[in-house]
Amino acid sequence: MSAPDLTRKVIGFRSWSPTDADELTALAKGTVWGRGTNTARCVSDATGYFAPPTYPYSPRREPCKHAPSPQCTCGIYAYHAPHLKQTPPPWSQAPLAQVHGAVAAWGRMEVHKNGFRTEHAEIIALGFHPDWPLRATQRLGVIADNYCVPAVALDALAEVAAEVGEAIPESLYPEIPPPPTREEIEAYNEAAKKHMAAYYDSFAPQLPSPKRRWWQRTAL
Ligand SMILES: [Zn+2]
Numbered sequence: 001m002s003a004p005d006l007t008r009k010v011i012g013f014r015s016w017s018p019t020d021a022d023e024l025t026a027l028a029k030g031t032v033w034g035r036g037t038n039t040a041r042c043v044s045d046a047t048g049y050f051a052p053p054t055y056p057y058s059p060r061r062e063p064c065k066h067a068p069s070p071q072c073t074c075g076i077y078a079y080h081a082p083h084l085k086q087t088p089p090p091w092s093q094a095p096l097a098q099v100h101g102a103v104a105a106w107g108r109m110e111v112h113k114n115g116f117r118t119e120h121a122e123i124i125a126l127g128f129h130p131d132w133p134l135r136a137t138q139r140l141g142v143i144a145d146n147y148c149v150p151a152v153a154l155d156a157l158a159e160v161a162a163e164v165g166e167a168i169p170e171s172l173y174p175e176i177p178p179p180p181t182r183e184e185i186e187a188y189n190e191a192a193k194k195h196m197a198a199y200y201d202s203f204a205p206q207l208p209s210p211k212r213r214w215w216q217r218t219a220l
Contacts, residue, residue, distance in 0.1 A: 012078025
């Protein structure tokens with residue numbers, strides 16, 4: 001579902017992996033985030049990894065012209081609310097495995113129940129936990145400086161973000177369709193099985209399988 005025009009920037013929350021150069025990269029695709037505006041680009045490729053809505057019937061597709069697209073999974077991701085439970089406790093990892101922060105988003109947008117995919121986003125603030133070891137907190141400070149954003153307590157992220165924009169109202173969340181029936185799931189699995197069988201069959205003549213060679217010899 002696409003959001004209507006909101007007058008202020010939309011706020012969201014997400015995590016990154018820090019690099020050795022104290023830059024932040026997306027967890028899924030490893031895209032490095034820049035200072036200021038980041039713009040989404042569709043990275044759908046021949047593997048079809050980013051095309052689940054049509055998979056497995058047409059796993060190969062061209063990148064979308066405009067990201068995010070409703071037919072794809074592209075776009076910059078963010079949650080509606082801080083998802084602190086999903087952030088692994090950094091004190092169990094040395095020295096800082098994941099960074100959590102707030103972003104402001106605008107432009108083309110696809111709204112989902114737990115979050116959204118957006119065209120443009122910028123980091124507004126990064127969060128630290130008071131229980132973190134000093135090294136982790138210091139490193140977060142360096143990363144925040146690198147992005148020219150404040151480092152704030154994780155608890156305060158939502159408050160800081162609210163000064164910049166507003167969360168997408170719940171009335172704009174899409175309605176979740178009922179779960180598929182057993183028959184629908186079985187029909188899908190059956191079609192998927194056939195698709196994969198046809199896919200492997202297309203390679204079969206090239207397979208140097210001993211069984212095939214034996215069969216060819218007996219046939220001659
Ligand atoms: Zn796409």
